[in-house]
Amino acid sequence: MMEEENVIRPHQEIAQLTLDEKKFLLAVERGDVASTRRMLQRAEETGYININCVDPLGRSALLMAIDNENLEMVELLIEHKVETKDALLHAISEEFVEAVEVLLEHEETIHKKGEPHSWEALPPDTATFTPDITPLILSAHRDNYEIIKILLDRGATLPMPHDVR
Template sequence: MSRAIQRLMKDYRKAEKLVGRSSNEPFTDFANAASLSTQTYAQQMAQLRRDPELSQDEKKYLVAVERGDMATTRRYLDVSSTTPSTLTNNDTSIAPININCLDPLGRSSLLIAIEYENIEMIELLLNYNIDTGEALLHAIDEEFVEAVELLLHHEDLRQQQQKQAKSNNIEEDKSKCQNNTTINDKSNQLFTLAQVALGKEKKDDVQQSSQDVSNKLKTAWSYFHTSKTNLPSKQADGGVENIITTTTDDNEVSEQLNLSTSRSYTPDITPVVLAAHRDNYEIVKILLERGEKVTEPHDVRCDCEKCLVYNKEDSLRHSRSRINAYKALSSPCYISLSS
């Protein structure tokens, strides 16, 4: 049995676990050529695919977004974002819905609005803080420049609000500590106990950090000692620090390899990569002005920690990510704008 068929069987079992299918059901023998017909494959995929359970109001909500009915969409958004006591008499017949619900094709209301290029509907949905998800990638895929600008602006505003909220919380905590005289009173017994506890925590943190550094150095030296003959020239020049950074990237690699299969785009498809694939001058220019760029892949024979893990876990995905990166780097628009 070839490796491709073995990997297909492995992915099939993963899909069974994701949808909660019973393991007692017979498994299709992919090694048999007769079982690879189009009808059998369609039947297997139909069994694995489950339509989302939508309420009647959620179906009407998605239909209103698809038809561009602003008034009906706003009513559903208002009902779902307010408490029942503040609803008017006309809205009592509408039950609160999940504004981030998906249709049978896996599209949210925002993706539907992007597909139909309804910029007014997109603005309305973003005003109610709907989940954007992969909306930016879908807008780039549709080459909808206005939606791309709107989504980027919305993301900037959300990040500013988060930073402002964090700073406000810090200022409130400081003001509470300053106004609390019992805590600031050094003659109070609680103050001395708190001071002793803080001193112990600082000592423990220093000891823990020193142990972590020593463990990292031991790990790096053992890795350097066992594989120093196979190190590339860049790592050999960089010393132990580069090896430490490569060993600490294992969590990032494992997170990317274990991403949900519900994603429409693979993790290596960033907004600038997708825009370069579409060779859209305006979108590529917008993203480059924001500091985005395509990362050049490592050498094909690179034996750094990341490349070794990617090749071991999923060599096909690793090869596809390299192809996507080189395809983006060879885009005429990207070359002209980045040079």
């Protein structure tokens, strides 16, 4: 795990969580799929919570599910359209292969040709990973052949290196 993954930077603002948002994040953290499903359905109808809220450590519900390697929770959150942001990179960093596959499938459905992918579209002050880290590079850093193969099979390529001059 990268040392800086869950570090809040001084310029990163964390909004105050409501009691219901705290309950939502706690249910995700504990792996309580039934409660989380009810909260997500209610949020869809009433908007009583921000499903993309983050805890004081800067972790979204999706990142918590990835950290806990809870595939059912990851699928539930994606089904309810939480923002994925750089969740794919987190799943690769945690070497959570099943989540990588689910997130790649989701990315294929939401990505529009010519636009940056979800992990590339983050502003630098909120991104956990530097802009030069791609899924393929990160999986190579982790020496995870299985994830590298999944990415290559899906057409992942390395960016052109910059000129050394």
